[in-house]
Amino acid sequence: MRVVVVGGGVAGAASAVALRRIGAEVTVYEAYEDPAGPVGSFVSLAVNALRGLDALGCLPAVQRAGFPVERQRMWSGGGKLLGDVPRGRPEGEPLRSVTLLRADLVRVLRAEARRAGARIVTGRRLTSFTGEPTAGADLLIGADGLWSAVRRAVDPAAPEPAYAGLYGVAGVSREAPGQAPAESAFHMIFGRRGAFIHLPRPDGTVWWSAQIAAAAPPPDLAEVDAARLAALFRTEERAVEVLRAAEGKLTSTLFHVLPRLPRRYRGRMVLIGDAAHPVGAGQGAAMAIEDAVVLARQLHRTGEVAAALAAWDQEREARLGKMARAAARNREAKTAGPLASRLRNLVMPVVFPRVYPRATGWLYAHELGELPAADAEGARG
Missing domain, CATH: 3.30.9.100 (D-Amino Acid Oxidase; Chain A, domain 2)
Structure with missing residues (x-):
């Protein structure tokens, strides 16, 4: 299977690793030489992202590139402690949330993709998908972020980010x-x-x-x-x-x-990561990694692109929808007015410890399944 990946950030590099694990021939095209591209800052990876990285074989390298974070503490503006919970994991989970620079996460994923045999071409932005270098590819993955060119190719009427x-x-x-x-x-x-x-x-x-x-x-x-x-x-x-x-x-x-897309795939093209669902709430990288693992697993299971994309989309639909709703609530909490803020500060210390485990259980307990074991060359064993 020949695969072209448009975008070499978290989603694109993770896809390259996952697809090499099932034996696909992968070429990634990325506009920016710098792994951070135009985006810097840090990312915090919760346990669901770490399980995805483990499925890709990249977890130890990512852990070395960052540092573990034990707790998450929420505070009112006046310094009142509103909540104290494990960071990005349920209580008792041995894995610890990892925080690192986004550039370092991308760097680790690209290095693993190259080690596994993927070809990564930087300094080249693809905006047309009818001729070379995408001609003849069995699968075209749009991992080109928020302002995705592949999204417009999949659906010219797709909504724009706001x-x-x-x-x-x-x-x-x-x-x-x-x-x-x-x-x-x-x-x-x-x-x-x-x-x-x-x-x-x-x-x-x-x-x-x-x-x-x-x-x-x-x-x-x-x-x-x-x-x-x-x-x-x-x-x-x-x-x-x-x-x-x-x-x-x-x-x-x-x-x-980005409103829910009417379609995330068409023909041989599929959208993953922020190109399909810029969810935010600290889960953008995690959802991209999950997308990559599930897509490779479905391609390996079915052996046929059309069936795999349909199965991938169906498997991801409910989880991504739930994540989008959680992200909307997260934004609302950050933009609450004075009255809502005062109410939150009163209620949260009492309610949060009881609500948090139930509210995040679906997110952290998710099982992605496994990919084939990598051989010495990085492809499937």
């Missing part, structure tokens, strides 16, 4: 006052203007991400610096402490939503 009412800025700070460097926790502050996330690294620095609620994005996102963010979060003391210690270049992005 601004979600949030924009994000991320950066690194020196060790901030009051923070214990050895404390392995992912902290989320629900502020008046949005959410502020910060977590300590083993080297003593602090990674942070500000997600600001705004009806319209700033005219120039690149001009939003740490000083401006500190003014936006001025009522959240801990956020201001971290922002005052910021150093180096910041990474900015707009958050988007």
Whole structure:
């Protein structure tokens, strides 16, 4: 089977690894040489993403590239603890959530794809899929992200992404006052203007991400610096402490939503990852990895592209729909008004410990199934 993958980010590189495991001939085309592409910052991988990486044979390398995070703690803007739960896993799960730079995740996946025998061509953006180099491919995978060209080829009438009412800025700070460097926790502050996330690294620095609620994005996102963010979060003391210690270049992005696509595949073309479902809520990379594993497993099981794509789409439909609804609730929590925020701060410490295990059980208990064992060349054994 000859496969062309458009996009070499998390979704595309994971697909290349998975498809080499079933013996496919894979070529990936990626516009950016830098594994981060235009997107920087960090990602936190929950246990479902780690199981997907384990199925791909990449888990140890990803764990080495990042660091484990034990707990997730939610705070009110005034410093009240609203919830304290295991980060990205159910209680008792031995795997620990891993946080790393997105660039490092992509780098690990690309290295494994190349080791397995995939060809990765960087510096080349594919926007047409009727001639070379896609001609003759049995399968064309659109892993080209939010503004996917393959999505338009699959369905010219497909909806376009829309601004979600949030924009994000991320950066690194020196060790901030009051923070214990050895404390392995992912902290989320629900502020008046949005959410502020910060977590300590083993080297003593602090990674942070500000997600600001705004009806319209700033005219120039690149001009939003740490000083401006500190003014936006001025009522959240801990956020201001971290922002005052910021150093180096910041990474900015707009958050988007994409309505459910009428179709995620057509003929020999299929969409995965953000090209099909930019879910957010910290699960974008995980859903892309899951997509790749399930697609390869269905292709291996059926041996025929049309049947495999139909089975893949059916298997992923309910989970992706549920994930999209969870992501919408996550956005609403970050953009809550003053009255809703006060109610949340009162109710959450009582309700959250009881609700959280049930609310996330479907996400973390998911079983992806296995891929064929890799031989010495990386293809199926």
